[in-house]
Amino acid sequence: MSGWTIFGQALLVLVGGGVVGLVYRGLDRKIAARMQARIGPPIRQPFLDVGKLLVKETVIPRTAVSWLFAAAPFLAVLASFTALLYLPLGPFPPVLEGHGDAILVLYLLAVPALAMALGGFASGSPLGVVGAQRELVMLMSYEFPLAVVLVAIAWRLSVRGFAPAFSLGTLAAHPLWTSVGPLGVIGLAVLFLVLLVVTPAELAKIPFDIPEAETEIAGGLMVEYSGTYLALFYLADAVRTVVMAGLVVALFIPHGIAAAVGLSGAAASALDFLFWLFKVFLVMVAAVTTVRVGMARLKVDQIARGFWLWGTAVALGGLLLLVLDKVVRG
Amino acid sequence: MREKNRQDPEDPVLPAVEEARALTCGVPEAGLGETFAIPIGPIHPALKEPIRFTFRVRGERIVGVEVRTGFAHRGIEFMGMRQGRNLIQILYLSERICGICSVSHPIAFTQAVERAAGIEVPPRAQYIRVIISELERIHSHLLWAGVAAHELGFDTLLHLTWRVREKVLDILEELTGNRIDYAIPIFGGVRRDITPEQYPKIWEALRYYRGLLEELLDAFLRDPTVEARTRGVGVLEPREAEELCAVGPTARASGLRKDVRQDRPYLAYPDFEVKALTPEDFGLTPLGDVYDKMVVRLLEVRQSLDIIERALEAMPDGPITSLPKIPALLAHLKRAEGEGLGWHEAPRGEVIHYVRLVSGDESPLVWKVKAPTYSNLMSWYPMFEDQEIADIPIIAASIDPCICCMDRVHLVRSGKEETWTKAELLRLSWEKTRRMRR
Numbered sequence: 001m002s003g004w005t006i007f008g009q010a011l012l013v014l015v016g017g018g019v020v021g022l023v024y025r026g027l028d029r030k031i032a033a034r035m036q037a038r039i040g041p042p043i044r045q046p047f048l049d050v051g052k053l054l055v056k057e058t059v060i061p062r063t064a065v066s067w068l069f070a071a072a073p074f075l076a077v078l079a080s081f082t083a084l085l086y087l088p089l090g091p092f093p094p095v096l097e098g099h100g101d102a103i104l105v106l107y108l109l110a111v112p113a114l115a116m117a118l119g120g121f122a123s124g125s126p127l128g129v130v131g132a133q134r135e136l137v138m139l140m141s142y143e144f145p146l147a148v149v150l151v152a153i154a155w156r157l158s159v160r161g162f163a164p165a166f167s168l169g170t171l172a173a174h175p176l177w178t179s180v181g182p183l184g185v186i187g188l189a190v191l192f193l194v195l196l197v198v199t200p201a202e203l204a205k206i207p208f209d210i211p212e213a214e215t216e217i218a219g220g221l222m223v224e225y226s227g228t229y230l231a232l233f234y235l236a237d238a239v240r241t242v243v244m245a246g247l248v249v250a251l252f253i254p255h256g257i258a259a260a261v262g263l264s265g266a267a268a269s270a271l272d273f274l275f276w277l278f279k280v281f282l283v284m285v286a287a288v289t290t291v292r293v294g295m296a297r298l299k300v301d302q303i304a305r306g307f308w309l310w311g312t313a314v315a316l317g318g319l320l321l322l323v324l325d326k327v328v329r330g
Numbered sequence: 331m332r333e334k335n336r337q338d339p340e341d342p343v344l345p346a347v348e349e350a351r352a353l354t355c356g357v358p359e360a361g362l363g364e365t366f367a368i369p370i371g372p373i374h375p376a377l378k379e380p381i382r383f384t385f386r387v388r389g390e391r392i393v394g395v396e397v398r399t400g401f402a403h404r405g406i407e408f409m410g411m412r413q414g415r416n417l418i419q420i421l422y423l424s425e426r427i428c429g430i431c432s433v434s435h436p437i438a439f440t441q442a443v444e445r446a447a448g449i450e451v452p453p454r455a456q457y458i459r460v461i462i463s464e465l466e467r468i469h470s471h472l473l474w475a476g477v478a479a480h481e482l483g484f485d486t487l488l489h490l491t492w493r494v495r496e497k498v499l500d501i502l503e504e505l506t507g508n509r510i511d512y513a514i515p516i517f518g519g520v521r522r523d524i525t526p527e528q529y530p531k532i533w534e535a536l537r538y539y540r541g542l543l544e545e546l547l548d549a550f551l552r553d554p555t556v557e558a559r560t561r562g563v564g565v566l567e568p569r570e571a572e573e574l575c576a577v578g579p580t581a582r583a584s585g586l587r588k589d590v591r592q593d594r595p596y597l598a599y600p601d602f603e604v605k606a607l608t609p610e611d612f613g614l615t616p617l618g619d620v621y622d623k624m625v626v627r628l629l630e631v632r633q634s635l636d637i638i639e640r641a642l643e644a645m646p647d648g649p650i651t652s653l654p655k656i657p658a659l660l661a662h663l664k665r666a667e668g669e670g671l672g673w674h675e676a677p678r679g680e681v682i683h684y685v686r687l688v689s690g691d692e693s694p695l696v697w698k699v700k701a702p703t704y705s706n707l708m709s710w711y712p713m714f715e716d717q718e719i720a721d722i723p724i725i726a727a728s729i730d731p732c733i734c735c736m737d738r739v740h741l742v743r744s745g746k747e748e749t750w751t752k753a754e755l756l757r758l759s760w761e762k763t764r765r766m767r768r
Contacts, residue, residue: 295555296484
């Protein structure tokens with residue numbers, strides 16, 4: 001592929017990712033509102049919000065470290081959008097296939113959280129500092145179970161001889177469900193569950209929205225952000241939701257339906273792509289919307305203990321089951 | 331882009347923010363670990379009204395707290411004591427002390443005036459006052475439950491609770507004409523009767539809440555995340571509650587059987603033999619934490635339903651006021667001389683009004699209001715001790731504070747806070763008494 005083709009594809013994916021992210025955010029808000037017996041905002045509301053924020057005044061507090069404070073939102077947006085380029089989009093392989101692997105995606109997912117923490121520390125507001133501390137504690141808590149999930153699946157693939165095992169494209173192209181025994185299926189299901197629990201934590205949504213915790217620390221990390229910077233964070237968050245849901249889909253439910261329906265060629269790709277969008281939507285509703293509607297906000301020590309003890313134990317248990325399955329089946 | 335926080339020395343709020351900022355950005359305290367100050371308020375999403383907490387925290391742990399009031403003092407008592415307002419006008423003022431307990435203050439105030447002026451209240455009027463005040467308790471406790479859920483980040487529960495609260499507001503509107511500020515008590519009785527057509531509607535609402543109660547208890551008391559956030563949080567030991575003179579559900583959650591309706595029954599309350607509810611009535615050992623406060627308030631919803639039902643069944647016939655003609659009432663009040671104390675168990679606790687009337691004067695010489703939050707303020711200190719930042723909103727909300735009901739004057743002159751010593755306040759009080767005797 002020539003550089004220009006990649007550039008064109010990348011541009012398409014980035015713009016498309018932004019639009020899909022905002023549409024899904026609108027759907028998420030609408031569905032959550034209906035679950036709470038409210039009418040909710042129109043689905044285009046996130047676009048209006050971002051548009052409005054972009055034309056609003058951007059205030060930098062006197063006490064902030066201004067360059068760091070200003071750099072954080074750009075860092076968050078860049079990392080989130082870059083992660084899109086490593087995401088298999090249903091029937092289409094990642095745009096930057098072969099230029100980085102799943103480990104890179106893990107880092108790209110962590111960068112926006114780090115950027116937000118940096119921004120919080122740099123804001124010079126005590127509420128921002130508390131939010132940033134909480135963000136870091138959370139990052140340290142959920143990263144390990146997340147890594148275990150990814151490593152377990154990549155290891156199982158590499159054992160079967162697929163290379164490069166750590167590429168998300170490879171992971172998505174070879175779903176494991178059918179190629180493992182009953183123990184392996186249980187193990188995969190456990191890992192799937194862990195990833196679904198990690199998803200709202202990664203996205204800092206209730207019950208894991210402690211870095212922002214409106215009623216406690218008034219928005220925490222975001223408390224001093226306004227105007228363009230806030231719009232950038234909003235956009236990064238929307239895109240990160242798609243990336244995270246896309247990651248879940250790529251790892252556990254990458255199956256298409258075109259072959260089953262009997263389509264081929266461009267029509268099959270189009271159908272599978274739509275189906276992929278639908279799967280991403282389903283994962284978002286299951287792991288983000290319903291969870292944030294049905295729970296209270298937890299505390300930072302409860303979250304840290306939960307992930308370090310239970311999250312890690314369960315994830316390692318899943319990994320163990322996969323290993324056992326391999327041993328049993330030889 | 332511009333710099334914010336421009337300082338205005340005449341503005342009482344900005345120095346507070348600046349001071350908190352100085353605390354934060356200043357040199358960390360010597361010793362183990364750094365502590366820094368977190369200002370909550372006067373304006374903060376967790377607070378519905380202006381008050382300021384300055385928390386000293388180490389990491390997420392609270393090691394000290396300072397509460398400062400005085401941002402919302404409205405001087406209602408002063409307005410009432412000024413010459414030229416008659417008691418009926420002041421009755422409407424008293425109703426506006428609190429929007430949520432908007433019948434509790436008038437009930438205490440009318441009782442105080444009735445005692446001072448020797449006015450009898452017919453039994454039917456007493457029953458109507460009880461019914462309205464118990465309906466108010468239901469709406470207030472449901473409101474609190476919703477707010478508490480919101481403070482925990484559980485907005486779904488907030489929306490659902492406030493939706494079911496609409497029913498009791500509808501009934502109050504049906505009975506009094508208003509959703510809040512009912513204007514129901516007047517000296518010597520009530521302003522509106524409950525008509526025969528209204529009974530079925532009240533019964534229907536009572537049945538609605540009876541059916542819903544179990545669901546409410548389930549949603550609040552048996553939800554794992556709510557329990558994780560409220561159990562063992564904001565503990566007020568029984569001894570502390572007693573020493574700090576906590577009132578209402580705040581005291582009862584700590585196991586104190588303290589309820590004005592039980593201890594000093596008034597109006598028609600002796601007929602219903604109200605018992606103060608504690609978590610023991612739900613089969614729990616009282617710990618005095620936020621969970622227990624939730625238990626007590628939800629149980630009180632059931633208690634209120636019981637009282638209203640019995641009141642509706644036993645409602646006596648007769649007039650609804652002993653002095654129906656307003657000019658005659660005003661003339662009687664103008665002639666009256668003496669002092670009176672009125673009390674009521676508001677949803678938040680005991681509210682007390684003191685009135686002193688002088689013959690020949692339309693307005694009272696003294697009108698003193700003690701809102702329940704005033705008694706509960708001090709219980710915040712032990713409750714915040716050694717808790718986490720994340721617990722601040724729910725602990726602050728757990729006493730169901732009504733800041734501007736209780737707010738007192740806070741003196742800030744040219745950006746500097748002025749503190750009055752006990753001796754100075756005593757001197758002030760002597761001077762005032764001397765002025766009054768003249």
